Amino acid sequence: MVKISFQPVSAQKPDKENDVDKEEVHIHYPHEELVLPLQSKKSRINCLYCLTFGLVVFMSGLVLASIYVYRFYFIAQYSQVPEDVLFNCHMQYEDPGIHAPQHGRQELEENVGIYLQDNYEQISVPMPDFGGSDPADIIHDFHRGLTAYYDIALDKCYVIELNTTIVMPPRNLWELLVNVKKGTYLPQSYIIQEEMMVTGRVRNLRQLGPFIHRLCYGKDTYRLKRRSSSRRRIDRREARECHSIRHFANTFVVETVICERM
Template sequence: MAAARLMACIPRSCMSRLAASRLPSWEEQAPAVQSRRSSLSGVCYLTMGLLVLLLGLVFASMYVYRYFFITQLPRESVFHCGVLYEDSLYSPFKGQLELHEDVKIYIEENYEQINVPVPQFGGSDPADIIHDFQRGLTAYHDITLDKCYVIELNTTIVMPPRNLWELLVNVKKGTYLPQTYIIQEEMIATEHVHDMEQLGSFIYRLCSGKETYRLKRRSARRRISRREAGNCHRIRHFENTFVVETVICKKS
């Protein structure tokens, strides 16, 4: 009987141990699973929040740049300018001369457009000028001849758009340019330009439908002879703190 009781006891003990070591039910696992899911959801929400914050900072920076900095440097600025200078080239005893021009500055497109009306003193042609800093080219439209001339941009005498804009804004505020001087650059017209599109859209709009020639600067400074002077035309303009006389001569 004792043996039978022992044999009957063993299965009950084993059953109790098996019951104690069984896997937890779904109801028991649910809180742990929900806890893990909630922690993952929290990480996702935190990441999304950081991304939204970062995008907000980016858009806020763009807004500040556009409406505070771009307004100070407008896309296009138009100035009517005048400057006093002494003509040391031809009339050193005439005293002060005055030169007027209209200047349009396109800061984003990086080019300048200058209109020189008929000068009061004579001896110079009215002209439209474009300085294209993207292409590195300058174009002169001599209105008297109705011809265009193109040459590499001379950055030593032509201010970049942003610098010229700052100069003219200061002049407009009352810091007028002091009495300045005049320098001369001599050029010779060379070959005819047939493909106008290679000059860029800005110069193309200025010179389309007009005879257009390439210019070459004189390699050595020398006085233009009286015979050569009859084949030359002068354009006086300024895009710096001094006046420039551009002398364009036909190729002899």
């Protein structure tokens, strides 16, 4: 009789397998460093463009802000119409045509507007108490190099080239009147005369500039020519077509005698 027997499976084998399962398996890999992707050359150029554009915008804003501050805080005090550019003036002067008992002393009143930014002066002369001179509005435009007289009594305008030898520029006249107002300077008290004659009518007022155009709009306007000093002085008793306007834009009074026909 043959006896067949089976060798029982050792109980240690499962234990070994369990031990293997319980063991921690460590697998070592080469050390890997975290590497950020490098920026491309194109992205650097774009960044540079953005930085440059931002700098340009900032500088442009700074320049515009500087211009604004300069124009509206420094120039505005001269170019607008506050009290510092409007003057009511009184000047006493000697008129050689008047004798005792007045002793030739006369007083001239006028309102002066000085516009430094536009480089012109506007003078308003009311009817004088003593007579002999017409009330007038006068503009000395240094930008155009012209002077305009609006004779209120005649309702006529007269235009001539600006005489810079007897009319102070706006800034100089402003400084003079400020000093007179402070009492630090008293103007000289004498009168000079300039003689003019009408040469023709002005048809296009726009060519005279905006300030004179506004003054003379709707009025008969004529051009003037200075009379030669070599000719005899005007006798107003003989030249009845002549009239005069007195004002001052300097340290003296100027009498402008305008003759329609000589």
